[in-house]
Amino acid sequence: MTELWLGLALFVLPLACVLLWPALRGAGAQRSAAESKRAALATLYREQRAELQSARDSGALDQRQFTELEAEMGRNLLAAEASLQSGGPARGGRGLLFALAALLPLAALGIYFSSDHIDDLRLYREVQASHQGKTTAADEARLTRQLKARVESHPDDLTSRYVLAQRLLVAGDLSGAVESYRYVVQRSPEAAGVKAELAQALFFAAGSRITNEVRQLTDEVLEIQPNNGTALGLAGIAAFDRKDYRAARDHWKRALVQLSPDSAAAQALAAGVQRAEKALADSGQPAAETVASSAAPAAANGPSIRLHVSLGEGIEAKPDTPVFVYARGADSPMPLAIVRLRAQQLPADVVLDKSRAMMPSRSIAGADAVELVARLAVHGDARPAPGDWQGSIESLPKASWGEPQTIVIDRQL
CATH class of the missing domain: 1.25.40.10 (Tetratricopeptide repeat domain)
Structure with missing residues (x-):
């Protein structure tokens, strides 16, 4: 929505110029020029005020910003009409009209970039990238x-x-x-x-x-x-x-x-x-x-990796300490398949296949090789942290997935 509003704001300036051109191109100063300009002013004011209201309703502007811009538009409109009534030079009237036409898009852009809306847009994009596994x-x-x-x-x-x-x-x-x-x-x-x-x-x-x-x-x-x-x-x-x-x-x-x-x-x-x-x-x-x-048969889940996970000798942990077992590709740290266990369940046999994917669009079915990791999360966090214990197989090609694999958690981070 914010990007759409920016586009609309940039579009207002040339559009306003097109609307005003018939009234400004010097139509014989004497024949109803004042009426034409006054009509153009009124039309432009109504359109820009409607756009301001839409921006306020969508959240692009708050009430204070709306009030300030509306007041500024009103002042410019009054000044332009006063110029027409006093018979001021046509050039001055045209300048005021163009100033009014430029006010909304320029003010909207200024307010947008000086507010925190652009940070909100950046944060939204990063959340989307995270959901897509691109971080x-x-x-x-x-x-x-x-x-x-x-x-x-x-x-x-x-x-x-x-x-x-x-x-x-x-x-x-x-x-x-x-x-x-x-x-x-x-x-x-x-x-x-x-x-x-x-x-x-x-x-x-x-x-x-x-x-x-x-x-x-x-x-x-x-x-x-x-x-x-x-x-x-x-x-x-x-x-x-x-x-x-x-x-x-x-x-x-x-x-x-x-x-x-x-x-x-x-x-x-x-x-x-x-x-x-x-x-x-x-x-x-x-x-x-x-x-x-x-329950879908195992064959329906595509390629799978069978993995035996155990704790190294002498490593102690509370029974409910999380253990994360996952496979990931070389292109992203996000797991392609993950299983969560507890320390008290080890040793355990785990199957990693596309049914264990975090997102349907990213699974081991699309990988040619994976890294296998089994980590005892001492602090309970899914992300690696100092003090955790881990075991891994750095690269397992797809040709070897049919063979049972073994990981011993014996290395402290």
């Missing part, structure tokens, strides 16, 4: 810092705070994510989708447990959005914990049909449905239909 680790860290500074200086910018919350959740900063999500929900309680993500962040922050607050938020979301996938997943976990396996299965099945069959989330939900079906059968209750077919 480096340094870019990602800088972008997170910029978002934190943005929400501090603009507390009413809930969109930036929401984007920050999502980034903090992915990065493993659960307390920061919860704080940011909660801020947005408190000010926009009707935003059911954000409320569901807050419930998810609280679930992870509680060690993957359903707390009373998570349960309450989940119920509130499902009352507004019965098919919210995040809330249905949490509701299924809550039902399974209380041994209501039928409800757990039904919640997960409703969430499953909304997902791409080859996504990591779909695989996890399909496995959950199967667990619920089995628990129903073991309890003597009819399990009804299963959705095993909803």
Whole structure:
């Protein structure tokens, strides 16, 4: 929107000149020249005032800027009309008309570049680049810092705070994510989708447990959005914990049909449905239909890498310390496939394929070779930090992906 407004502002000047030309090209000074100029002035004033109002309504101008520009336009209009009434030189009238025509685009550009709108546009573009996997680790860290500074200086910018919350959740900063999500929900309680993500962040922050607050938020979301996938997943976990396996299965099945069959989330939900079906059968209750077919077969996930991950001898970690296992290409630090484990799960066998992609458009299916990394995140952050322990395979060509691989986490960063 901001780039469109800049283009429109630049377009106003030549357009105004075209509109004014019939009145200014010296039409026989004596025959209704004053009336023609007065009509042109009125038309131009109305058009520019309408553009000012549109800029204010879109947010490109605030009310103070709108008032100042409107007053300046009014002064120029009065001065031009006074010149016509006093019979001043035509050249002076033409100068005033051209000054008025130039006022809006030049003032709009000046205000835009002197305000923080251009910084907002730059930040938006960087967020888009991050979503497309076109940023480096340094870019990602800088972008997170910029978002934190943005929400501090603009507390009413809930969109930036929401984007920050999502980034903090992915990065493993659960307390920061919860704080940011909660801020947005408190000010926009009707935003059911954000409320569901807050419930998810609280679930992870509680060690993957359903707390009373998570349960309450989940119920509130499902009352507004019965098919919210995040809330249905949490509701299924809550039902399974209380041994209501039928409800757990039904919640997960409703969430499953909304997902791409080859996504990591779909695989996890399909496995959950199967667990619920089995628990129903073991309890003597009819399990009804299963959705095993909803989980895409391994072949549908394209090429895959099987990896055995273990901790090096003598390395100790708290049981819930995150372990990130991922594959990435040479063109970007963003993972092409990633699995999150906990230290207590090691040693573990992991499969990396396109169902583990962070974004559907970027997966290992499009890579000819990958770097494999397994990192014990001592500080809980998804990004490498001093003190973390790591193991890696620097380059694994596609021809070797069918062979089982092994990584031992034994090198401290």
